[in-house]
Amino acid sequence: MAITGVLRPGHVALRVLDLEQAVHHYTEILGLAEVMRDAQGRVFFKAWDEADHHSVVLRKADEAGMDYMGWRVDSDATLDRLAGELEASPLATETSWIAAGEHPHTGRRFRFTIPTGHVMELYAHRDVTGCATGYLNPEPWPDGLRGMAPSRFDHCLLYGDDLDGTVELFTKILGFNLAEQVVAGPDKLQIAAFLTCSNKAHDVAFIRQPMKNKFHHCSFLLGSWNEVLKAADIISKKKVSLDLGPTRHGITRGETIYFFDPSGNRNEVFSGGYIWYPDKPTITWTDDQLGPAIFYHDRKLNEAFLSVVT
Ligand code: FE2
Numbered sequence: 352m353a354i355t356g357v358l359r360p361g362h363v364a365l366r367v368l369d370l371e372q373a374v375h376h377y378t379e380i381l382g383l384a385e386v387m388r389d390a391q392g393r394v395f396f397k398a399w400d401e402a403d404h405h406s407v408v409l410r411k412a413d414e415a416g417m418d419y420m421g422w423r424v425d426s427d428a429t430l431d432r433l434a435g436e437l438e439a440s441p442l443a444t445e446t447s448w449i450a451a452g453e454h455p456h457t458g459r460r461f462r463f464t465i466p467t468g469h470v471m472e473l474y475a476h477r478d479v480t481g482c483a484t485g486y487l488n489p490e491p492w493p494d495g496l497r498g499m500a501p502s503r504f505d506h507c508l509l510y511g512d513d514l515d516g517t518v519e520l521f522t523k524i525l526g527f528n529l530a531e532q533v534v535a536g537p538d539k540l541q542i543a544a545f546l547t548c549s550n551k552a553h554d555v556a557f558i559r560q561p562m563k564n565k566f567h568h569c570s571f572l573l574g575s576w577n578e579v580l581k582a583a584d585i586i587s588k589k590k591v592s593l594d595l596g597p598t599r600h601g602i603t604r605g606e607t608i609y610f611f612d613p614s615g616n617r618n619e620v621f622s623g624g625y626i627w628y629p630d631k632p633t634i635t636w637t638d639d640q641l642g643p644a645i646f647y648h649d650r651k652l653n654e655a656f657l658s659v660v661t
Contacts, residue, residue, distance in 0.1 A: 354425075354548075354550070356425060356433070356548070357425075357429075357433075357473070358423045358549070359548065359554060360421070360504060360506055360555065361403065361477065362405065362406050362407065362420070362421040362472075362504070363406070363504060363507055363569045364407075364408040364410070364417065364419050364420075365407070365410075365415075365417055365569070366411075366412035366414060366415055366417070367415060367612065367613070368412070368414075368415060368613070369613060369614065370410075373409050373612060373613060376613055377407065378396070378497065378498070379498055380499070380586075381498050381501070381618060381620075382398075382399075382497045382498030382500035383398055383571075384398075384399065384483070386405050386480070387405075392411060393408055394408070394410075395407070395454075398500075398504060398571060399482060399484075399492070399496060399500060399501075400482045400483070400484070401482060401502075401504070402479045402482050403456075403480070404477055405455070405477075406503070408454070414661075415612075415615045415616050415661040416616070417507065417566035417569070417616075418470065419470035419471065419472055420470075420507055420509075420555070421460065421471070422474070422525075423474060425475070426475055430474065433461070433473055433525065434446075436524050437461070437463050442517075442519060442520040446462065448462070449461075449462055454477075456480065457477045460472045460474040465511075465517045465520050466512075466515075466517045466519075466520065467509065467512060467516070467557055468512070468563025469564050499571070499581070500573075501573050502574065503571065504571055505551070506551075506554050506556065506569075506570050507569045508558065508570070508619075509556070509557050509565065510558045510559075510566075511557060511559070511560070512559070512561055514541060514542070514544060514557055515541070518546070518557070521555070527546040528547050528548075528627075528629060528633075529544055529545070529546060529633045530552050530553055530631070530633065531543075531544075531545040531552070531553070531633065532544050532545065532633060533638060533641065533644060534637060534638065535638035539637075541559070542558065542638065543558050543559070544556065545602060545603065549627075550628070551624065552605070552624040565660040566660060566661050567617060567660050568616075568618060568619045569617075570618070570619035571619070573622045575622050576606045579596070579606050579621065582597070582608050582620045583596065586608070586610050591611070593610050594617060594656060594659075595646070598648045599646075599647040600647060601636065601640075601643045601644040601647045602636060602644050602645065603624045603625070604623055604624050604625055605621040605623050606621060606623045609656070615661055616661050617660075617661070
């Protein structure tokens with residue numbers, strides 16, 4: 352197994368203002384499957400090609416945003432080792448263990464707060480309830496897909512103040528690599544970091560800005576540019592709040608469109624991007640080229656895209 356340690360983003364837990372409007376959005380528009388509701392009123396979802404029980408969790412709250420993001424690690428031994436290293440590090444605060452079963456079909460989780468103020472979790476076990484096509488002689492995609500129908504939850508982009516500390520935690524403790532970065536000014540201050548734990552251009556990204564614990568978007572993978580265009584059609588047809596796109600990012604080369612759920616949480620669906628290997632040099636963008644770095648076609652920044660967060 353070449354990918355070890357932290358394997359991938361496993362879940363994102365979001366706050367929404369109106370649960371039924373949100374469920375409609377995440378099932379009928381985005382196209383996830385609702386898998387269960389628990390006694391706390393949380394709703395759990397998964398995308399059609401995901402094996403594990405769930406990947407998206409919604410709860411009703413007075414304020415939109417992200418509660419936490421979870422990472423699947425390869426084993427209990429890795430979970431214990433990384434928890435020990437995080438507990439011993441000043442970079443991780445508010446560390447705690449959450450008992451198995453608190454998330455349905457999921458083992459114990461180690462929770463910690465990173466220097467940008469976001470809550471992260473590690474876990475080693477979640478029941479494999481299977482993807483929609485199965486694993487024996489599968490069809491390429493299942494019948495009955497709705498909405499944009501991404502194959503999986505892919506990454507989050509998060510805003511926070513102590514970018515240096517968060518990048519150090521992810522690279523030095525969790526074993527991530529810096530695939531791309533944006534630097535600003537004569538001192539080349541790092542203002543954005545795109546971090547990978549796998550073969551992807553990013554599994555999580557962070558932007559430096561003054562406030563702690565802000566959520567920019569969670570992103571879901573589509574199969575092609577044509578599916579991104581179809582997502583744009585769905586956004587118009589269903590009168591969803593469009594943010595930006597369809598376009599291409601210079602950073603990661605992904606083909607993308609952004610929109611908002613009814614509570615104002617930004618979603619992305621995207622396709623493409625490159626394959627990352629551990630010997631690939633870090634790509635650096637300078638802030639004078641931020642336009643094409645973010646929106647390759649327009650080559651211009653969009654203030655709302657940069658400043659609207661939950
Ligand atoms: Fe993204």
